[in-house]
Amino acid sequence: MNTLSVAVVGAGYWGPNLARNFAGSPDWRLAAICDLDLARAEQLAHRFAGAEAVTDLAAVLADPSIDAVAIATPARTHHAVALAAIAAGKHVVVEKPLADSKQKAREMVAAARTAGVVLMTDHTYCYTPAVLKIRELIEAGELGDILFVDSVRINLGLVQPDVDVFWDLAPHDLSIIDFVLPGGLKPLSAAAHGADPLGAGKACIGYLTLPLPSGAVAHVHVNWLSPTKIRKMIIGGSRRTLVWDDLNPQQRLSVYDRGIDLETQALDGLERRAATVSYRLGDTWAPALSEREALDAMASEFATAIREGRHARTDGEAGLRVLAVLEAASRSLESGGDPSRLEPEKELAGDLA
Amino acid sequence: MNTLSVAVVGAGYWGPNLARNFAGSPDWRLAAICDLDLARAEQLAHRFAGAEAVTDLAAVLADPSIDAVAIATPARTHHAVALAAIAAGKHVVVEKPLADSKQKAREMVAAARTAGVVLMTDHTYCYTPAVLKIRELIEAGELGDILFVDSVRINLGLVQPDVDVFWDLAPHDLSIIDFVLPGGLKPLSAAAHGADPLGAGKACIGYLTLPLPSGAVAHVHVNWLSPTKIRKMIIGGSRRTLVWDDLNPQQRLSVYDRGIDLETQALDGLERRAATVSYRLGDTWAPALSEREALDAMASEFATAIREGRHARTDGEAGLRVLAVLEAASRSLESGGDPSRLEPEKELAGDLA
Amino acid sequence: MNTLSVAVVGAGYWGPNLARNFAGSPDWRLAAICDLDLARAEQLAHRFAGAEAVTDLAAVLADPSIDAVAIATPARTHHAVALAAIAAGKHVVVEKPLADSKQKAREMVAAARTAGVVLMTDHTYCYTPAVLKIRELIEAGELGDILFVDSVRINLGLVQPDVDVFWDLAPHDLSIIDFVLPGGLKPLSAAAHGADPLGAGKACIGYLTLPLPSGAVAHVHVNWLSPTKIRKMIIGGSRRTLVWDDLNPQQRLSVYDRGIDLETQALDGLERRAATVSYRLGDTWAPALSEREALDAMASEFATAIREGRHARTDGEAGLRVLAVLEAASRSLESGGDPSRLEPEKELAGDLA
Amino acid sequence: MNTLSVAVVGAGYWGPNLARNFAGSPDWRLAAICDLDLARAEQLAHRFAGAEAVTDLAAVLADPSIDAVAIATPARTHHAVALAAIAAGKHVVVEKPLADSKQKAREMVAAARTAGVVLMTDHTYCYTPAVLKIRELIEAGELGDILFVDSVRINLGLVQPDVDVFWDLAPHDLSIIDFVLPGGLKPLSAAAHGADPLGAGKACIGYLTLPLPSGAVAHVHVNWLSPTKIRKMIIGGSRRTLVWDDLNPQQRLSVYDRGIDLETQALDGLERRAATVSYRLGDTWAPALSEREALDAMASEFATAIREGRHARTDGEAGLRVLAVLEAASRSLESGGDPSRLEPEKELAGDLA
Structure with missing residues (x-):
């Protein structure tokens, strides 16, 4: 069984948890910590033997030895980072929420489908x-x-x-x-x-x-x-x-x-x-x-999904469905409590056509 | 302090509880048990010294020695029994729900107000x-x-x-x-x-x-x-x-x-x-x-309200407000969950004009 | 299946519970309530159709139609009442404690054994x-x-x-x-x-x-x-x-x-x-x-033990064993906490030889 | 308020907890980690800026800049390490149990009293x-x-x-x-x-x-x-x-x-x-x-006791009293449960005369 190689993008609140669990997993090699703030990236990377600190996301994505990217940046940036990673052929796991809108999430799901990579939502719970x-x-x-x-x-x-x-x-x-x-x-x-x-x-x-x-x-x-x-x-x-x-x-x-x-x-x-x-x-x-720690099981599921070429249990569609409900909830709230219909299942599933 | 005299109307499920607590209260004398089924009335009345079993509500209401009536008949009959009792100048306590519709409850509240008698809802809890x-x-x-x-x-x-x-x-x-x-x-x-x-x-x-x-x-x-x-x-x-x-x-x-x-x-x-x-x-x-048993405290509150010429803590208006909410809930349910506006406070308060 | 006939002796605190459960059991007919205080016996007996109130225990024991006696008198009298009942050939159930001393309990167990009647302790719990x-x-x-x-x-x-x-x-x-x-x-x-x-x-x-x-x-x-x-x-x-x-x-x-x-x-x-x-x-x-109410199951066990000619689950020996431990506890307490040995099992079992 | 200087002796199970709390306390400067196993001492010392790793206890005790010693070695060695530290004029806190026998604990209490240093038992709870x-x-x-x-x-x-x-x-x-x-x-x-x-x-x-x-x-x-x-x-x-x-x-x-x-x-x-x-x-x-974390409060109490020249709340006598009860419990257990008298309070208090 090959060890997979992952870069963690974002060294703020959640990134360290992801890094620790990928570093401790037999499935994974933690290759890099990427953050715009080099000092923060280095502080985290130093805790794990073999992990490099970098600020340039493009370099990470261009590195063919890296199989996957774990995104723990602010929610509003998930969409851009994930699309770039998918375009580079990387498997992607994204801290929840998958994106800051249903529309963006739908695009991410569609992109991953087209590219044939695994898109996973880190629904840790x-x-x-x-x-x-x-x-x-x-x-x-x-x-x-x-x-x-x-x-x-x-x-x-x-x-x-x-x-x-x-x-x-x-x-x-x-x-x-x-x-x-x-x-x-x-x-x-x-x-x-x-x-x-x-x-x-x-x-x-x-x-x-x-x-x-x-x-x-x-x-x-x-x-x-x-x-x-x-x-x-x-x-x-x-x-x-x-x-x-x-x-x-x-x-x-x-x-x-x-x-x-x-x-x-x-x-x-x-x-x-x-x-x-x-x-x-x-x-x-x-x-x-x-x-078992939940993030450890998550990291293992991510690896298995990649190896078996299947969806992760908490895939992009799962993240999309959660966003769809939250947006509907917001619409209902604004209307004063009227129930807000949810879009057809087809659309929820991420189809764009 | 005068002992008040009460007749319990309805000897089914809840009537016996009312009868037992009125009979045990220093504020009350349990004068009669009234039920269309004489055997049932007698079976209950026999447990309390001095309580008479009767089938004729009109006779009870015509009896000037009786101060108050406690109604424990089926909900759909509350309105008719209570209005008759109020018309006879009796104070009335009604097993919850006060009536089977808000409209009927409103009429009961108005009648009691006009007659100057106490109308209490037995919200036992x-x-x-x-x-x-x-x-x-x-x-x-x-x-x-x-x-x-x-x-x-x-x-x-x-x-x-x-x-x-x-x-x-x-x-x-x-x-x-x-x-x-x-x-x-x-x-x-x-x-x-x-x-x-x-x-x-x-x-x-x-x-x-x-x-x-x-x-x-x-x-x-x-x-x-x-x-x-x-x-x-x-x-x-x-x-x-x-x-x-x-x-x-x-x-x-x-x-x-x-x-x-x-x-x-x-x-x-x-x-x-x-x-x-x-x-x-x-x-x-x-x-x-x-x-203290709740019904005992309820019986005492009923007596005090009568003596002090004030509303009971759970008065007819309280019963009406509960019914108003339940009816609004039913309307909302029928509409598929749209919030249903409640009527103005004035109307809730029982004003009919 | 024959209905068995029982007299409850003692109409104080526990007797009414025994009476109510024997009266409600398909296994039993409550024949008599025996108490030195006739008024108390009558007050209890009147609640159960067919139960007679008596003050004379000897008469109860002499009545061949009575199969069993349930003793709910003060603990210090259990021994005398039970021995008399056993001597009269009655099956006996005794409110706990079986007696007020181990020695008396042992005599009761031995007497029941000799007489071939059931001696049961009402360990209700x-x-x-x-x-x-x-x-x-x-x-x-x-x-x-x-x-x-x-x-x-x-x-x-x-x-x-x-x-x-x-x-x-x-x-x-x-x-x-x-x-x-x-x-x-x-x-x-x-x-x-x-x-x-x-x-x-x-x-x-x-x-x-x-x-x-x-x-x-x-x-x-x-x-x-x-x-x-x-x-x-x-x-x-x-x-x-x-x-x-x-x-x-x-x-x-x-x-x-x-x-x-x-x-x-x-x-x-x-x-x-x-x-x-x-x-x-x-x-x-x-x-x-x-x-199921415990006393109802107890009454049923008493009947079954009599019918099957076997010990009740909580037999006299059980009552004796509890008393033996309590007496040993008292000895230990008096000695300032030294463990007090318990007597050999043989003796505990009620053998007197 | 002067910062006090402490050496932690023993880098096994409990030492790291002590080191972390002393290092994080405003009252203390963590000066040294002392362990016979240099690698273990270094691994722990490296986590705290300014802490030195040493193997030679005598050198620590000879260092006049060190005010106090926290002992987290195996229980059987508490006595020897503590007596040496006390002899060197150091204040001492000892992981529980204070010693592996009441007699040794009594000697430690007496030595601290004579030397006028604080002897504290780390009863963390x-x-x-x-x-x-x-x-x-x-x-x-x-x-x-x-x-x-x-x-x-x-x-x-x-x-x-x-x-x-x-x-x-x-x-x-x-x-x-x-x-x-x-x-x-x-x-x-x-x-x-x-x-x-x-x-x-x-x-x-x-x-x-x-x-x-x-x-x-x-x-x-x-x-x-x-x-x-x-x-x-x-x-x-x-x-x-x-x-x-x-x-x-x-x-x-x-x-x-x-x-x-x-x-x-x-x-x-x-x-x-x-x-x-x-x-x-x-x-x-x-x-x-x-x-607040318990060990942090303990470290603070240790410092305050030293500064005020008073006993710590969990002083050596407290450790001694616990050992006295445990030894009495063991004696009782061996005797089959007979209560074992405890020695007079005077002795418990650590007096040796």
């Missing part, structure tokens, strides 16, 4: 042991059909200068929901309700409702103003229901073998479900979780 | 020690201005034959919020999002967003399909935030002396709040709660 | 769904060998006038441990440590250590002075460990598939366990529990 | 925000007289090759109890009960009962075999009771304003407490805690 296990359980049919997803992420949080609470916190929830739902998160519409009771100039409290084509619903509650911290996702299924309480390290995941059965009866010649309800009150089960 | 304490804390300014109310009430629940999950569960949340907010619950609009993923024919999962005139927001999540049970209300204030976890008997109420302060600065000659945020990380405080 | 499930899991080998039992039962509690905290609270823990351990609770010794920091004249805080013949240990912490309430039992096994948290109705039982494995190696020609330790970090599992 | 707050509350009388201390520290833990579970885990509990009890932990005796159900060759489960002169009791439960992790200390006081749940980051400390009042009455000419009990059911209060 998806590679935590808990989320990987949730995806595995849903894929294996353990929950049955998904009926609802309810996600709460509230805490005392910094009021961000540039984004509202939806854009700050909901990408976590949306990328996770996209990751675990078979086929990804493709809601029919998005209805967003926000409040700014402190007069901060943007929504500090947000509720987002996403009806799904199956009749299920996803809902996200994000809040910067809550002194009590909650990070909980309930995924209700027709067979079982899963609760992920990320603040309970002793039992993060609980799978409830309980539910409601509606009896199906033939009424008036029509097959319909009647009001007869029965309950199942079964066991609860808390699967053991590994303790 | 409001008289639990936890909710009484919440109201007291907010009234005393302990929380400061209310910024948000987030209420979650989810559990495996019977799919009701006649009502959806909003009408089944949200009246609890709405009546409580109405009770604790100074001035009551008077949202600008209601946006309701429901889902029926099992095909039960009605919403089994519901989210309700209620923007308040102050810029605050109230939100209610009700759900019949969750195998994990949550009954939690977070009330965020400018000074402190309160969390009511009704399933934690060891600490139902927690008051967090924490929050976010936005600094107000003069910018460009305008006084506006700048992005400077500071956190307070103070103590948490869990007030002790008494153990 | 053993018939709760949680404890029945624990017993079932241990019997099925799910936990493997039991390594330790740690039981905590603390709360703000009334300082009892006549007994210390060991005699007040530990019988619950001891009867449960006796019930779930294969072969019952037969410790080698008992070491009791108490404290009376308020000067109440008796131990208000107690710790009880019970080494078991297998090398395992049972430990009980009882405490009247704790404002935080804990009722938790941890049962560590060689395969799995079970935690019973009786104050967590949403997950009373948790079975941890985790543990420590010591590798066995041949060292110096001897097979011994070396220091090599490996951990298993497996799933957690919370079995669903039924909601 | 005492400097966590939670424990500092507990000490502060007890000192301020918030809990009243201490009635009991119950400490539980259980988890799946490595079976240590050289020590049993008492010596591995209980030093944490004992040093904390010593720190928060006014006057320190000076029990009348120690009764230890251990179990080794896996045949590991040493106690893996331990219970330790420590009666205090006031009539109060301290109890410690340590356990390597529990798959459920508990770290909880309950400190019952005559006014209030405190619960420290170290695994609940959202509410580590809870102070219950609840308790039992025994009425004192004059009976038979004697003033004694009668059985009249009343309950207080007051509020619960969770004080906010700072987030």
Whole structure:
């Protein structure tokens, strides 16, 4: 198995985490740290044997020994850096959000498709042991059909200068929901309700409702103003229901073998479900979780996707779908809460034609 | 202090609870149990010395020794029974919901006003020690201005034959919020999002967003399909935030002396709040709660309101406000989630002119 | 299946619970309530059709239509009442404690054996769904060998006038441990440590250590002075460990598939366990529990034991074993904490020869 | 304020933590890392500007610019290194345990006293925000007289090759109890009960009962075999009771304003407490805690003690008292659980005469 070679672009907040995990991965060789600020690039590169500090992105992209680029620059620059890297034939992983608009993300997805390179979104949370296990359980049919997803992420949080609470916190929830739902998160519409009771100039409290084509619903509650911290996702299924309480390290995941059965009866010649309800009150089960660092699993997935010539689990399309929902949420918010229709799946998938 | 005399009308599910608490109250004498089914009335009346079983409501209303009537008949009959009682000069307490429509409730409120009798809605939950304490804390300014109310009430629940999950569960949340907010619950609009993923024919999962005139927001999540049970209300204030976890008997109420302060600065000659945020990380405080039964406190409040010639804390207007929100929620639900404006406060207050 | 006939003796605190459950059981006919206070007997008997109120125990025992007697008189009278009933050929269930001394209990066990009647101790807690499930899991080998039992039962509690905290609270823990351990609770010794920091004249805080013949240990912490309430039992096994948290109705039982494995190696020609330790970090599992009332299951067990001519699950010997431990605890307490040896198993088993 | 100069002796497991905190403290200059293994010393010293790597302890002690020595060598060498440092006039802080026997600890305490230098035990846990707050509350009388201390520290833990579970885990509990009890932990005796159900060759489960002169009791439960992790200390006081749940980051400390009042009455000419009990059911209060790293606070306390010429809060005597209890526990364990008397306070205090 060949070791792949990666350059990390951007040595600010997230770059060091990417660098550390690529440097520690058996799949990867960390070849270069690229930052406009040479001192910052050097400070980071010095921590990893063999990593070079550079300021010239073009030189990195021109280097044939480099297979891939990990982009951790400000969001507004993701599009330009990624397109250049793709044009140079590099595989690309981009810190979330994939871009600062859906349109740019769509262009990146299309470019990667044309170039035949891997475009991955670093939705880090998806590679935590808990989320990987949730995806595995849903894929294996353990929950049955998904009926609802309810996600709460509230805490005392910094009021961000540039984004509202939806854009700050909901990408976590949306990328996770996209990751675990078979086929990804493709809601029919998005209805967003926000409040700014402190007069901060943007929504500090947000509720987002996403009806799904199956009749299920996803809902996200994000809040910067809550002194009590909650990070909980309930995924209700027709067979079982899963609760992920990320603040309970002793039992993060609980799978409830309980539910409601509606009896199906033939009424008036029509097959319909009647009001007869029965309950199942079964066991609860808390699967053991590994303790692997999420970014390490992400780096490994990136390598495997490149080697197998397949999409990464959190591919560019995933990043695009999250952006599509966020933009729809913003539209709904501006309209005063009217649900905003989401564009057809085809477009979401990144087709430009 | 005169003992007041009450007749309980309706001996079905809730009537026995009313009868037991009136019979046990020093404020009241339980004079009669009235039910169309004499056997049922007798079975209940026999448990209380001095209570008579009757089937004829008119006779009860004609009896000058009876001061008040407690109505626990089916919701669709509340209007007729209450109007008759009011016309007979009786004080009236009505099991929730006050009526089965806002219009009927409004008529009941107007009739009671004209007749000068007390019309009370039995929003029982409001008289639990936890909710009484919440109201007291907010009234005393302990929380400061209310910024948000987030209420979650989810559990495996019977799919009701006649009502959806909003009408089944949200009246609890709405009546409580109405009770604790100074001035009551008077949202600008209601946006309701429901889902029926099992095909039960009605919403089994519901989210309700209620923007308040102050810029605050109230939100209610009700759900019949969750195998994990949550009954939690977070009330965020400018000074402190309160969390009511009704399933934690060891600490139902927690008051967090924490929050976010936005600094107000003069910018460009305008006084506006700048992005400077500071956190307070103070103590948490869990007030002790008494153990009085809620219905007992309700019976006592009914008596006191009559004696003092004042409105009960949960008066007819409170019942009307809850119904107004529920009807707006239904309108929003039918429209696919568009926020439905609520009628002006004047009308909500019960004025008919 | 014949219905059995029972008389409840003692209409004080516990008798009404026994009466209600025998009256509601398909296995039993509640024939009589016997109490020296006729009014009290009548008040109770009137609640159950067909139950007679009597004051004369001898008459009850002489009545051939009565199969069994349930004794709920003060503990100091259990011995006399039970011996009389046994002498009359009645099956007997006795409210805990079986007697007020080990010696008396031993005589009761011997008498029942000789007479061939069932002598049962009403260790009610053993018939709760949680404890029945624990017993079932241990019997099925799910936990493997039991390594330790740690039981905590603390709360703000009334300082009892006549007994210390060991005699007040530990019988619950001891009867449960006796019930779930294969072969019952037969410790080698008992070491009791108490404290009376308020000067109440008796131990208000107690710790009880019970080494078991297998090398395992049972430990009980009882405490009247704790404002935080804990009722938790941890049962560590060689395969799995079970935690019973009786104050967590949403997950009373948790079975941890985790543990420590010591590798066995041949060292110096001897097979011994070396220091090599490996951990298993497996799933957690919370079995669903039924909601049957414990006393109902107790009444049913009493009937079945009589019909099948076998010992009840909580037989006289179980009551005797609990008393033996309590007496040893008192001896240890008096000696200042020296462990007090427990008598040989043979004697504990009730043999008098 | 002069900066003090410190050498860290021992660059193994704990030394790096000490070095990092001394280097980061405004009170200290980290002058040297001393280890027999030069490479290990250098690797650590290189991380801190100005720190020299040395192998020769004598040279460090001879250096007049060095004020203090922090010892993080194996426990059996603490005595020799500390005595040499004290003889050289250095202030000394020693990683816990202070020594590997009470006798050696006593000699260290005496030597420091004679030399007039500060001898501090690095009981790190005492400097966590939670424990500092507990000490502060007890000192301020918030809990009243201490009635009991119950400490539980259980988890799946490595079976240590050289020590049993008492010596591995209980030093944490004992040093904390010593720190928060006014006057320190000076029990009348120690009764230890251990179990080794896996045949590991040493106690893996331990219970330790420590009666205090006031009539109060301290109890410690340590356990390597529990798959459920508990770290909880309950400190019952005559006014209030405190619960420290170290695994609940959202509410580590809870102070219950609840308790039992025994009425004192004059009976038979004697003033004694009668059985009249009343309950207080007051509020619960969770004080906010700072987030300072414990070792940083420890380094600061060490500097302050030196500057003020006073004992450190966790002085040599504290280390000695913990060792005295551990040795008594071992004696009790060997005797099969008989309580082992502790030596008179005078001796515990370190007097050798």
